[in-house]
Every structure is written in structure tokens, then in C-alpha cells.
Amino acid sequence: MKPNLHNITLAQVAGTKEQFIDDPLYQFAFSGRSNVGKSSLINSLLERKAIAKVSSNPGHTITVNFFNVDDKLYLVDLPGYGYAKRGGKDKKQWASVTDSYFTQNPNIDKLCSIIQLVDLKIGPTVDDKGMINFMNNLNLPYIIVATKSDKLKKLEFQKALTKLQTNPIFREGTKFIPFSIKTGLGKVELQTEIYRRAKLII
Ligand SMILES: Nc1nc2c(ncn2[C@@H]2O[C@H](COP(=O)(O)OP(=O)(O)OP(=O)(O)O)[C@@H](O)[C@H]2O)c(=O)[nH]1
Numbered sequence: 001m002k003p004n005l006h007n008i009t010l011a012q013v014a015g016t017k018e019q020f021i022d023d024p025l026y027q028f029a030f031s032g033r034s035n036v037g038k039s040s041l042i043n044s045l046l047e048r049k050a051i052a053k054v055s056s057n058p059g060h061t062i063t064v065n066f067f068n069v070d071d072k073l074y075l076v077d078l079p080g081y082g083y084a085k086r087g088g089k090d091k092k093q094w095a096s097v098t099d100s101y102f103t104q105n106p107n108i109d110k111l112c113s114i115i116q117l118v119d120l121k122i123g124p125t126v127d128d129k130g131m132i133n134f135m136n137n138l139n140l141p142y143i144i145v146a147t148k149s150d151k152l153k154k155l156e157f158q159k160a161l162t163k164l165q166t167n168p169i170f171r172e173g174t175k176f177i178p179f180s181i182k183t184g185l186g187k188v189e190l191q192t193e194i195y196r197r198a199k200l201i202i
Pocket residue numbers: 032033034035036037038039040041053054055056057058059060061062078079080081147148149150151179180181182
């Protein structure tokens with residue numbers, strides 16, 4: 001059964017790996033460079049305006065935030081990578097908490113899929129390619145969300161999407177979903193894909 005989107009809580013804000021959620025529910029983690037739209041995507045999927053904090057300044061999300069969706073699954077908002085301005089101790093803290101979600105997380109087997117965001121207009125950056133190679137090497141399941149698609153006109157949109165889908169860096173059979181918070185494109189498709197992977201619907 002589909003989750004009741006009226007029953008959502010921010011269950012955990014984790015600044016260290018010891019604070020990661022430890023329970024049997026499936027998790028879906030949102031990954032991508034800073035400012036690509038991870039928190040916005042979570043709000044859209046949960047049909048809320050601001051349950052996940054959005055900012056026009058990159059580097060907004062600095063903790064790993066677990067949203068409990070009707071006690072059926074977690075959406076996990078991760079800090080973005082590739083934000084050069086954040087230096088020193090902060091950058092290390094960010095890198096370590098995101099990194100440890102993937103590499104030192106005793107509940108990694110609960111990670112059902114990574115939702116990897118790529119800006120459709122920009123295409124995969126060097127950092128995105130690093131993340132995609134990392135997921136390929138660790139055999140982690142992922143879905144590619146091509147976001148901010150509203151920024152492209154129809155013809156450019158089709159061209160950019162085909163270019164992305166034919167990029168050999170992605171694992172064969174990869175699911176691509178074009179998305180926009182502005183037009184609502186891709187929202188229902190991604191909700192359905194998540195519920196299906198979490199075995200809530202067939
Ligand atoms: N045009 C357009 N803008 C978007 C879209 N999605 C997000 N944005 C904008 O992009 C900016 C960054 O969005 P966030 O959701 O905070 O990005 P984030 O990936 O969570 O960023 P960090 O927390 O820094 O990693 C905001 O100004 C959003 O309004 C989209 O589909 N289309």
C-alpha cells in the first residue's frame with residue numbers, strides 16, 4: 001500500500017555515523033552536488049513546502065536527515081558534494097558524514113536505492129562522475145533524476161536527456177527520470193518507482 005503522506009516526521013538529524021537510523025525500514029538516499037535540488041526533490045515527493053530545508057546558497061544541508069514516511073520507508077537527505085567554498089573543518093565534517101553513510105554504515109543493507117541527481121542542463125560534473133563510479137564499483141543500486149528540466153526548451157530538453165541516457169558511465173538498465181519542481185514533471189513517476197522498490201506496491 002502507498003504511504004500516507006500526512007504521516008511524515010523528521011526522525012533523525014545525524015551529524016555523526018553513530019546517529020544514523022538503526023531500524024529495519026528501507027532507506028532511499030538523495031545524492032548529488034550542492035545546490036542540485038536534493039532537498040527540493042524530497043519536498044516535492046512528500047508533497048510538502050518545506051519539510052526539507054531548501055536554500056539558494058549551496059551547502060545548505062550539512063547533516064544526514066532521515067524522514068520517516070508513514071513508518072514504511074525513510075527518505076535520507078544528504079549534504080551535497082562539490083561545494084568548493086566550504087573549507088577547513090566544515091568541509092571535512094561534511095565529507096566524513098556523507099562518506100560514512102555509504103562506507104561505515106552498519107545499516108547499508110537497508111539502502112534500497114540511491115536517488116542520484118544530475119542537473120539536466122549541465123550534465124554530469126567531474127564530482128558526479130566520481131559518485132557514479134563509486135556506486136558502480138560498490139554495486140549500489142541507483143536511479144538517475146535529471147533535474148531542473150524546466151530550464152531547457154523542448155528540443156534542448158530532448159537532446160540533453162538522450163545525451164545523458166547514452167552516457168556509458170551508467171550501469172546498463174539504469175532508470176532515468178526527468179524532473180522539475182516547477183512543472184511537476186517526474187514526481188509521480190519517481191514516487192511510484194520508490195514505492196515499487198520498497199515493495200509497497202507491485
Ligand atoms: N528551476 C528549478 N530550480 C530548482 C529545481 N529544484 C531545485 N531548484 C532550486 O535550486 C536551489 C537549491 O535547491 P536545494 O533543494 O536546496 O538543493 P540541495 O541539493 O539540497 O543543496 P545542498 O543542501 O546545498 O546540498 C534552490 O534555489 C531551489 O529552488 C528545479 O526543478 N527547477
